[in-house]
Amino acid sequence: MSNTSKSTHFEGFGMEYVDQKKTDGNLLLSPAFWQMAGLMALAVRLITGWIYWGGASRRLIYAPLKLDPTSHAYLANKLVHAAPGMAFDLSGVMYWLLAHGTLLYISIIFFTLVELVVGVGLIIGFATRLMSLISIGLACTLMVIFGWMGTTCLDEWTMAAFGFATASVTLITGGGKYSVDQLFQSKFEKNNMNWARWLTSGPLPLSMPQLVKFSVIMGGLSILFTVAFYGYNFGALVTPLGKRIDNANHYVALSQAKIDGNKIDVNSYINAGPDTQGAYITQVTVMQNNQAIATYPATSLKDPTAVTINNQFAPWSTCKAMPYAVRCQLGSKATWSFTLPKDSSLNAAQPITLQFSNVEGKIFKTTIK
Numbered sequence: 001m002s003n004t005s006k007s008t009h010f011e012g013f014g015m016e017y018v019d020q021k022k023t024d025g026n027l028l029l030s031p032a033f034w035q036m037a038g039l040m041a042l043a044v045r046l047i048t049g050w051i052y053w054g055g056a057s058r059r060l061i062y063a064p065l066k067l068d069p070t071s072h073a074y075l076a077n078k079l080v081h082a083a084p085g086m087a088f089d090l091s092g093v094m095y096w097l098l099a100h101g102t103l104l105y106i107s108i109i110f111f112t113l114v115e116l117v118v119g120v121g122l123i124i125g126f127a128t129r130l131m132s133l134i135s136i137g138l139a140c141t142l143m144v145i146f147g148w149m150g151t152t153c154l155d156e157w158t159m160a161a162f163g164f165a166t167a168s169v170t171l172i173t174g175g176g177k178y179s180v181d182q183l184f185q186s187k188f189e190k191n192n193m194n195w196a197r198w199l200t201s202g203p204l205p206l207s208m209p210q211l212v213k214f215s216v217i218m219g220g221l222s223i224l225f226t227v228a229f230y231g232y233n234f235g236a237l238v239t240p241l242g243k244r245i246d247n248a249n250h251y252v253a254l255s256q257a258k259i260d261g262n263k264i265d266v267n268s269y270i271n272a273g274p275d276t277q278g279a280y281i282t283q284v285t286v287m288q289n290n291q292a293i294a295t296y297p298a299t300s301l302k303d304p305t306a307v308t309i310n311n312q313f314a315p316w317s318t319c320k321a322m323p324y325a326v327r328c329q330l331g332s333k334a335t336w337s338f339t340l341p342k343d344s345s346l347n348a349a350q351p352i353t354l355q356f357s358n359v360e361g362k363i364f365k366t367t368i369k
């Protein structure tokens with residue numbers, strides 16, 4: 001079989017699009033094809049870049065309190081909220097990081113700078129394929145940490161799934177004609193630097209069948225990433241809709257309750273519920289033999305002589321006394337200390353139960369040891 005080719009001139013690209021059919025039947029694609037492919041994906045590249053730029057610029061320019069460890073707006077607050085539902089039971093890793101303030105701060109700054117570089121890189125089309133690959137990594141990180149959250153529209157899962165898919169597109173197409181990468185394409189071609197195109201833009205060293213296979217693989221990975229995490233977090237694939245972590249109703253986990261003289265200590269952990277509102281504790285009751293030995297209504301919960309609250313993640317996610325309740329944010333961990341009334345009488349030989357009541361009337365219990 002003889003070699004055949006045909007040429008068509010594309011106005012504005014300054015070159016011909018050449019379909020070269022080799023003896024093995026593989027179709028090679030010219031630089032003009034890749035310029036056009038990148039141009040067709042221009043909106044995807046710009047919007048993806050803007051999203052990452054927006055995330056970084058909010059912290060660096062418009063809302064610097066998000067990078068201030070002494071502020072309640074510090075990004076650690078959102079990480080505390082996300083920790084209870086992290087994928088693959090990685091909450092222990094997150095809590096370890098939250099316990100090491102310096103390392104946490106370095107990680108947040110690093111993540112912010114990566115978002116900034118990826119955002120700007122995609123917007124101007126610099127190292128487009130490398131930025132797209134890093135963007136895929138960011139999407140995976142966001143999905144693992146935040147993908148379970150969202151009480152209405154599953155916002156975090158949607159953003160992570162969207163980021164993975166759009167980055168897959170620009171990873172294939174590159175930046176196209178309107179990109180900084182375009183300035184270096186002639187140099188790459190002259191010096192036969194095919195490896196550089198895997199990091200920037202321009203023709204990939206792939207034949208048409210290889211390009212089709214690569215595109216199908218990236219499309220398949222995008223679908224798998226999206227559907228698998230949806231099923232993992234929310235079900236509704238082969239089972240009824242059932243969220244792995246309840247992100248609509250708060251749950252107060254109580255542990256390590258103990259009594260020492262006239263003091264009762266207990267640890268609370270808000271390990272489920274929405275991050276947009278707190279769990280409101282309106283009353284705490286000490287029970288024995290089905291009788292209330294001591295009751296702490298909202299007025300007592302804000303009285304430091306009766307109740308003190310030590311928050312593990314202050315000033316970020318906390319349990320904070322308010323006029324009508326104690327508001328505990330999602331992911332918060334706190335140690336409560338109750339001073340028993342002088343006239344209270346407890347029998348150490350009988351079980352003692354401590355119960356928290358929230359504003360909805362739900363009761364959360366633990367046994368005092």
